[in-house]
Amino acid sequence: MWLRNREGTEPLTARSPLRARRVLSWIALVLGVVATVVFALLAMNTGSEVWLWEVAIAAAVAVIAALDLLVLRSRGDDRDQQHHQH
Numbered sequence: 001m002w003l004r005n006r007e008g009t010e011p012l013t014a015r016s017p018l019r020a021r022r023v024l025s026w027i028a029l030v031l032g033v034v035a036t037v038v039f040a041l042l043a044m045n046t047g048s049e050v051w052l053w054e055v056a057i058a059a060a061v062a063v064i065a066a067l068d069l070l071v072l073r074s075r076g077d078d079r080d081q082q083h084h085q086h
Contacts, residue, residue: 025068032062
């Protein structure tokens with residue numbers, strides 16, 4: 001088993017930060033989508049160009065969070081397959 005040949009100082013009970021990363025990505029995705037909608041409505045109502053930049057930034061945050069969730073999902077699938085193989 002790989003725990004017998006450990007090198008380094010990490011504890012045996014170390015936990016992966018993937019759960020916290022998943023929670024933060026979900027929060028960023030929800031807030032990014034909400035902010036995109038709010039800023040788009042403000043852009044339409046005021047006609048001010050500054051809101052279009054805010055829309056772009058908020059949409060970028062939402063897209064990055066969604067991509068991160070997809071990466072985390074694929075990593076989770078990889079872990080599940082590794083556990084089933086052993």
